Amino acid sequence: xxxxxxxxxxxxxxxxxxxxxxxxxxxxxxxxxxxxxxxxxxxxxxxxxxxxxxxxxxxxxxxxxxxxxxxxxxxxxxxxxxxxxxxxxxxxxxxxxxxxxxxxxxxxxxxxxxxxxxxxxxxxxxxxxxxxxxxxxxxxxxxxxxxxxxxxxxxxxxxxxxxxxxxxxxxxxxxxxxxxxxxxxxxxxxxxxxxxxxxxxxxxxxxxxxxxxxxxxxxxxxxxxxxxxxx
Numbered sequence: 606x607x608x609x610x611x612x613x614x615x616x617x618x619x620x621x622x623x624x625x626x627x628x629x630x631x632x633x634x635x636x637x638x639x640x641x642x643x644x645x646x647x648x649x650x651x652x653x654x655x656x657x658x659x660x661x662x663x664x665x666x667x668x669x670x671x672x673x674x675x676x677x678x679x680x681x682x683x684x685x686x687x688x689x690x691x692x693x694x695x696x697x698x699x700x701x702x703x704x705x706x707x708x709x710x711x712x713x714x715x716x717x718x719x720x721x722x723x724x725x726x727x728x729x730x731x732x733x734x735x736x737x738x739x740x741x742x743x744x745x746x747x748x749x750x751x752x753x754x755x756x757x758x759x760x761x762x763x764x765x766x767x768x769x770x771x772x773x774x775x776x777x778x779x780x781x782x783x784x785x786x787x788x789x790x791x792x793x794x795x796x797x798x799x800x801x802x803x804x805x806x807x808x809x810x811x812x813x814x815x816x817x818x819x820x821x822x823x824x825x826x827x828x829x830x831x832x833x834x835x836x
Contacts, residue, residue, distance in 0.1 A: 610634040611719060612653035614644035614670060615685065616662045620708075624657070627712035633719070641665030645673055653680060655719050658702070660686040660693060668700055675701035679764060681722045685710070698805040701764070725793050726765075740775050742834045744817055747775055757816040766791060767813070770806050774822060774832035783829040803829070 611633055615621055621637050628635045636651050638644035642665055644658070656674065660667035667684055674682065684697045684705040694705050704718055740747045746755040752768055754761045763771065769791045774782065782790075784800035792802070807822060807830060814821060823831050 608632060608634045609655070609719070609723065610636065610651065610653045611655045611657060612636050612638065612644065612647060612651055613657045614638045614641060614662075614667070615657070615659035616640055617659070620659070620685075624712060624715065627716065631716050633716070641667070641670030641673070644670055648674060648678060648680070655722060656680055656682045657715065657719075658682055658684050660684055660697070668696060671697065671700045671702055681726065683715070683718055683722070695801055695805060698802055699808070703766070721793070740772075742775075742778075742821070743819070745814070745821060745834070747772060754813075756814050757818070759816060761813050763813060764809070767806055767810050770803070771810050771822075774830060778832045778834075781825045781828055781831045785829075787829065 611628065613621055613624055613635060615624075615637075616639050618639075621639075625635050625637070636647060636653065638647050640662055644656075648656075658667045658670060658674075662670070665673075667686075671682055671684065674680070681703045682701065684702045685708055686693045686697070686705060687708040697705055703722055706715055706718060738748065738750045740749070744757050747753075748755075749772060752763075752765075754763055754768065754771070770787060773787060773790050784803040787803050788800060807824075811820070811822060819834055821832060821834055823833060825831055
């Protein structure tokens with residue numbers, strides 16, 4: 606098995622050194638960029654498995670860096686923030702981050718989150734042979750094997766977790782699934798984040814399906830969401 610490579614983008618040399626020392630013990634290959642522009646340049650040549658991205662950096666902050674990375678890559682991003690504020694967490698998720706860690710943090714926790722993300726990226730066991738691999742609704746087709754979505758005659762690009770979440774909802778049309786259920790089914794037991802992750806991804810899915818003449822994901826207030834082609 607190849608060694609995990611992590612790109613850390615952080616302007617604080619002390620943080621980078623702490624991470625380097627612990628990653629070396631854990632046999633994690635570390636590459637470091639000290640600003641957002643350098644981090645984006647390193648993405649082109651290093652092809653990391655995971656990105657650890659600091660929010661508070663001069664010139665190009667972590668949010669802007671995340672936005673630029675997401676224009677070209679789906680590499681998992683863990684954001685480091687010194688602020689334990691909901692705004693920062695939600696904004697990071699909306700921009701495409703996969704998880705966040707609040708400073709001060711322990712290197713052990715950071716490694717645990719990296720490994721949890723990599724586990725969630727592993728291919729899942731194939732569905733039973735008699736299970737449907739293509740789900741068709743009015744002007745909406747979801748091909749599980751090809752990981753394709755056709756809405757109103759147009760192929761729509763989804764990020765991996767957005768697609769998985771849509772599939773999970775579409776498999777049980779009319780059934781109400783709580784945010785906790787969706788976190789467990791899509792992200793797994795070892796996800797460290799909070800239920801707001803679901804809300805952010807649902808918002809993205811709705812935006813991608815906006816050409817449909819109907820709303821297919823409905824909010825059930827106080828509980829979660831359900832899938833249906835008509836309300």
